[in-house]
Amino acid sequence: MDVYGLGTLAMDVLMKVDNLPSEDGFCIVKSNDRQPGGSGTNVIVQLARLSAKCGYMGAVGDDALGKDVLKSLRDENVDTKSMIVKPGKITLHTDIVIDDEGRKFIMLNMGDAFESLTSDELDYSAVSSAKVFYTDLLPKEPAITGLKKARKAGVKTVFNMQVGLGTMQGLHVSKEEILSALKFTNIFAPCRGGLYELTGTTDLDACVRYLRDYCKGTLLFTLGKEGSVAYDEQDRKYTVKSCDLEVVDSTGAGDSYMGSFIYQYCLNGMSIEESMKFATMCAGHTCTGIGARFSPDLKTAETFVWK
Template sequence: MKILGLGTVAMDVLMEVDQLPVADSFGVISKVSYLPGGSGTNVIVQTARLGAEASYIAKLGDDSIGKDILTSLEDEGVDIAGMRIKPEGISLHTNVVLDKDGQKFILLNFGDAFGTLSTEDVDRELIERCDTFFTDCFPNEAPFFALEFAKSLGKTTVFNMQTGFGTYAAFGIQKADLLEALSQIDIFAPSREGLKDLFGSEDPQQVLPELRKYFRGTIIVTLGAKGVIAIDSDDRVIAVPAVKIDPVDTTGAGDSFIGTFMVAHLQWNQPLDEALRTANASAAYTCLGIGARSSPNAKQLGEWILTHTKGE
């Protein structure tokens, strides 16, 4: 499977602290690490680790962070021919504050490069060559243009809405833009916050009648420790429990999930329920390491499923 992604790209500055601070308090930093991240690239890296032929489109600055991000993608086997560089630009990066229990909060520094990706920057030949087009619909009109083009060519399209609407609004993206984009989507994977912001509830079954006004494909909503619920295009509901673990760091679990799901369902041809279980296992594996890319390759995932998910 050839999969092309377009969306977020970042460096995660991970700060491990004794406790998450509340208003007017502080936490003590014990360690600082620099880890390649960005939800969109995390997803695409996961597909590459599982054997997909992956490529990515985004815009970086020519700063040290941007150069490190490009190197990390190449090291993971992701084609970077579609990446664009802003001269003297500042690449998007995040500050992730993580406590000893694996709880976190994330602060975004948008920089001045990421948001300048234009429709002219989008490589149409990459879209023509791919089988699946993936996006988180950031940073502006470019992903919407690419979605429409991909759908016109009959590509399988996936939208992973990993944040609430507020982050989209910060980039000037309107709710109407996201709703209109749903007509171009085959697989919609919103966060619970995103689903509530668009349709008024975190429960996909409750909002299904309204959702179906815009979208006829498969919806997938992860529920953390409660597992995942999916509704296919025939309105069949599938609920799969989570794998029971003691998480070290939940950063990137959702990215690992959707990347694995796409490969399992679209490349390995696993039925929807089996692909959801495979993706759950990958997310659980990711939670046992530090950082968004502590996710498994195909061999590691297979061994994990055999030894840790019996009876799940």
């Protein structure tokens, strides 16, 4: 396959209520809905929509949420033969409570399936036969093992750190383990907050100098409204501005960017700068709709991105 992913997955359980209750208060649930989410699967779905042949690995429970996760991937033509279903366990999900004015709060329920995935359950043949191995380093042990196995097999590796250092540590991944994983990484793409916390500076050139002790590959920094910046292996710097458009919902824009960049740079051999421009436009498209998976398919990208 083109890209094999191992990382976060989730179902978003949306509850529309008449009001957000205060302490000891209550509200009336007006409707319930489920939407697939999870940064790792969002990236892979974007790749699949752009015509990449993708597979994914993670652990879900045998509950209704787990079945929904699997169906959502299969509906996007993502190979799920490596997915592990854990009997009696609960699938990672978020409970999102939204009132009539759009105010909300989010509760992350880790469940007990996602983090139970072990390195022994990793599909080594899928990792070694792919062109690209993608991970956000969660869950830690199989993700780190996957990076090592992929590099040994000559597979290009991408580590996309989507959350801050504090969240990574809360998910049992230390700063030292993150830095150690970088030696097996061809492309490191941390979110802005995670980058600054990891390096201890907000100066991008200083961030690069810090990271070069650990990662010799391409460094890709997404900066929200400020666009994106990349440094190649020779530390040549590339800067691309964000799209000038009316944002409806920025949820999932970073995932769309990452999937689109991998598609052009890793699979199609496009230059770093041109791949960044393509990814920026795809992320911009995601911002014009509602939800993390309002990401373009190849036909939409060809009309929206290149118009």
